[in-house]
Amino acid sequence: MKKHLLLILACGSFQFSFAQTKDSVDIRRIANEILSNSKAYDDLRVLTKTIGARLAGSQGMVKAEKWGVNALKAAGADSVYLQECMVPHWIRGTKEQARIISNRRDMVAPLNIAALGNSVGTGAKGVTAPVIEVKSFEELDQRAVEVKGKIVFYNYPFIDTHVKTFNSYGDAVKYRGQGASRAAKYGAVAVVVRSMTHSTDNHPHTGSVNYAEDAPKIPAVAIGLKDADRFSKRIANDPSMKLALHTNCQKLPDTIGHNVIGIIRGSEFPNEYITVGGHLDSWDLAEGAHDDGAGCVQSIEVLRAYKALGIRPKRTLRVVLFANEENGARGAAKYADEAKAKNEQHVFALESDAGGFTPRGFMLEMEPAKRAKIISWKPLLLPYGLYDFDEAGGGVDVGFLHRAIGTPMGELSPDSQRYFDVHHAASDVFEAVNKRELELGAVAMAALLYLVDQHGL
Template sequence: MKTFLLFLICLSNSLIGQRSHSETAVQIKNNGLEELYAFEMLKDLTGNIGNRLSGSKNYDKAVEWGKLILEKAGADSVWLEPVMIPHWVRGNEQAFLSLLDKRKIELSVCALGGSIGTAKNGVSAEVIEVKSFEEVKQLGRKAKGKIIFYNRPFDRTNWSPFQAYGGAVNQRTNGAIEAAKVGAIAVLVRSITPAMDDEPHTGAMRYADSIPQIPAVAISTVDAEMLSMELHKHNVSSVHILLSCKTYPDVASFNVIGEICGAEKPEEIVLVGGHLDSWDKGTGAHDDGSGVVQSVEVIRLIKNLKIHPKRTIRAVLFANEENGLKGGRAYAARESNKKEKHIAAIESDAGGTSPRGFGVSSDSLKVEKIKSYSSLLEIVGAEKINKGGGGADISTLESLGTTMIGLNPDPQRYFDYHHSNNDTIDKVHPRELELGAIAMAILAWAISQDGL
């Protein structure tokens, strides 16, 4: 009888616990959807500051903005964490296609992030189209003095644009290295997007120490198709590329951090975050303005309800995800020396569209525990929990044993906008953006109460 009574007490406690989680979840949802404040913040960030490339004046402004907006959201404490970040400046960029039929066509291009510039008058050369590094290798001496044109498109048959991106992006990141190995003088890279548009999509590229550095530009998918067609007609004379981009010495900057201090176990941290920097195209509305304002909104929603998490909920707006990951690395390096324990980190860096769920990188027990919150997340359509996921910034916390969680929004349109002038606020829907913030707040709240 005694055991049975104890069982009943435990059962009712756990039911009350569950009920209080779901009551809180509904309150968070109602408050978020009533106010749609994440979108107000995103309007402010993209409208008054714009894009935020590492090392730029706009990034400095974004740091000030981040500090103020976290204070306004009601964070118990807000601080700036110093970090050295790269400083690459785009400058002028131009490319022309000269055809044997005497036409000269301006190509829609932009320098890839980190590229060196060309000589003052640019470079001109014949163009060779390839779809893989294997083809580049096979070119051997034929590539000497030429421009290599990488034109492998997104695999449209893949349901997941993120996987398709993964299958195409090495042309952008490593294309210059592979082309320089066989003596090419520059690379043109088909924009890494499934969209057929006339905007070049930028992104990070790299060089290798022992290989000559050559200029690298992205070309719009429309112009990539056109160039490919002219090459197949044997109508191309040459392409001329002029870039004045340049890398300057690293500059001192900051991650921006704000938190709600845990009432019972303040040293245990549930992190929510996104990256404050963006490329210098569009206004970085989806990438990653969305993740930034959603992380701040988590703090605001919980403070608004006047509820106190048992563990600390901390929002981190990371510096320099796009071309260095210096913010994430500096954060993890400092944390490894502290007594704090990051039990979970939730990153939003996949756009501000409707949330579908979360991807979780941890042991099976913890993945199952997160899966048990599906019923709470259902109210915003974010109940799908998959094993595997996270984000670039929080990947630095892996060695600290942190459970890494990535918000998974609907992925179909993200790469249409990604790293291009198309990434602007008009592509973000206020309700969809808010639903993502609400999903993050519900999950962060549940973990902060129950531990992991």
């Protein structure tokens, strides 16, 4: 009996070792293919330089969807299709200006501002009013009686001591999202928000404002950091000054957009799905290279590499270029709703929406046993610089699938130090992306998805 047990244990150990060796060899093949022959950087160049900005509802969105179909076909997808959804149609307009008006009669350069996404405009006459600066919602509440008829300036900076800069963003972004409605309840006529960044330039960073139903909608703009500091000093030294604000953004009726989906059919379990993707839309200020052109082309590259190497996944792989993440997430909602309605079995969903920088690991959100299984693969992923699996979470788009049907989800976690220099700003351009870093991200995604497909969760 003892001999039989030892034999069984020996066989089990051999099979595990063999599996580890095969996985290691296959991942090395995938990495070599992507690092030698990747199309991701060229795909990104086309997306950013020939299409550029592609906010939901715009002509750029339509062109980007056509690009996505062609890119997935060129990568070798078994089939490519569009999944229709209604998306918001907000336009910025052509004139945005913020000028300081003062009895001093000194010449003051206009402030560098950008309307927040989904914001109402000021109207043709603009808004001119005194300014009250606050550092927090608590200060706003304490000074509520001073707010009526004024423009509220939320001057809340990123916390510098967070090593993972998404923690700084998560802490500060409430002022962008909730600030207008919180101020409007006290009678504010507009808000100016310090940009969600710790960059050293003066680009204003846009992003969505979320209006509450029980408060008036007032204009909301972001201000560049250098001008935020200049503005703050001026408020302190010139209490009689006013701000003349002009924007002409507007919300048009919803229009039709699409998720762009390419697949490789599973060889053994075609009705089990693994999703990988990024969001195809971008803000209108720039090319959306890091946010989220990088995630889109990395996801397409996973499919291309598998096809180039003749890797046929056991489960059906879906590459999804999601519509409208930036100001509505309608594409993600549609994808999740349809998966639930069809009672689809989704094994795992992975997103890349944190920039095309050097990958460090993955954020994961799933049951502890499944999380432990992925972490057990760390020795296979460590040679590619992937060591950080500690943080819980997943991307905005795959989060809808996670909440709808409980799908285990993850998000590529690149080094974040430079991401918020360009996030939602005019500086998010193709030239800001490093080819090697972009490709390493695709390697990381392809390797993890290979392991999930081979061994399940």
